[in-house]
Amino acid sequence: MAQPLKVGLAGVGTVGSAVVQLLERGRDKLMARCGRGIEVVAISARSRSKKRGFDAGKFRWVADPVSLARDPAIDVMVEVIGGAADPAKLAVETALAAGKSVVTANKALLAAHGQRLAALAERHAVALNFEASVAGGIPIIKTLREGLNGATFTRIYGILNGTCNYILTRMEQERLSFADCLKEAQQLGYAEADPSFDIEGHDTAQKLAILASLAFGTKIDPRAVYSEGIASIAPADLNAAAELGYRVKLLGVAVKTPEGIEQRVHPTMVPKDSAIAQVMGVTNAVTIDADGIAPITLVGPGAGGEATASAIIADLADVARGVRTPPFGRPAARMTAVRKAPMQHHEGGYYIRLLARDRPGTAATIARRLAQQKISLESIVQRHDAGSRGPAQRGRSEQAVPVILITYATSEDAVHKALAAVRRDRVVYGRPQVIRIERA
């Protein structure tokens, strides 16, 4: 019988503890599938005395994750500490340089240093596997990197942050405000005390940068991702979306355009009957468009100890079998610089919600400004019913009428210019709400 694969586990929090438990539960099955066992031989974390969901006393304790990384008794290090900085970064570098494969769930580290770490892994002929870093339990990395090796990708888009999808789902279902749903998500443990990383779209942007790199062979560059969060979404937008046949989701979208790769994260209207629109609550989903292949959508748990540990164990199984794939699906030296398609050239349909001044000439002014930018409208809805008028217009000399416009395909630049002109004309109150529409 082959020697078991010996694992050093750096980090035994939510994910690390689940890795220990799942490896114990799946021992026989993994032995049968890989032809050898997979055993944790040493663990490392901040606090030795903290109570864990498993008997930590059974494992050798190594106080410093970097020492664990060079420990001669381990074959592979699982890094589930998190963060782009040390000790996670140094531990991963040390393990790779010592000729040990690394399995990590750390999107922040990969987004910041992925290409360099991939080169280091190649130089030492070891694996760097990171299935758990994007969309938790959904095997999206393997799907892009291996399962679709023959495909030419044109667009990847997905719901990559469960917190945001939970908030948008609750806002739609219960007609609650963003603030109320955020509070609820925090009480349920779906959102952090400081939720900004999730709700401003940065978490999705890091994950999207990794997926874009795998799909388009580019260097990972989170700075090339345009990001907008969900805090500006109001129940009025979700109601209007529902009436017009859409749902609002925070999507990460990477698409190949003639000008380069567009990478963007923003609230998005998707047709209500599309696969991605059915994904509710904390669930994640990714849709892959490739030439000549009907779209493929993977749906599943994007976080949680067990789901994430399942992805880590799949990566460990590859190492146990001796399977080694270039981390980003091609040699690191062949990852090309991102040619970033400028966001102002983005083309698509737009949802625009304006609070128009109820006086003669307003509609004509708005229509003229849109026409000047060659924007045509698919629909226009004016709500004269009292119920749709918010308290915001109280005390104003003229009534404010919510107007919802859906445009045919146009450019980001045209929409911005038209709306800036409309605001200068003083025919609307406040800042218009703009949500991009995605074909799905």
Ligand SMILES: NC(=O)c1ccc[n+]([C@@H]2O[C@H](COP(=O)([O-])OP(=O)(O)OC[C@H]3O[C@@H](n4cnc5c(N)ncnc54)[C@H](OP(=O)(O)O)[C@@H]3O)[C@@H](O)[C@H]2O)c1
């Ligand atoms: N949680 C999820 O659902 C999920 C899903 C996908 C990906 N991930 C990724 O998985 C990684 C781990 O997440 P998690 O939720 O398991 O985090 P966590 O519960 O906070 O656990 C982090 C672990 O790292 C240890 N640690 C932190 N700083 C350390 C330091 N300076 N030196 C040594 N050990 C240190 C902690 O030690 P103590 O226990 O002693 O404090 C803890 O054991 C992150 O990269 C995260 O983005 C998580």
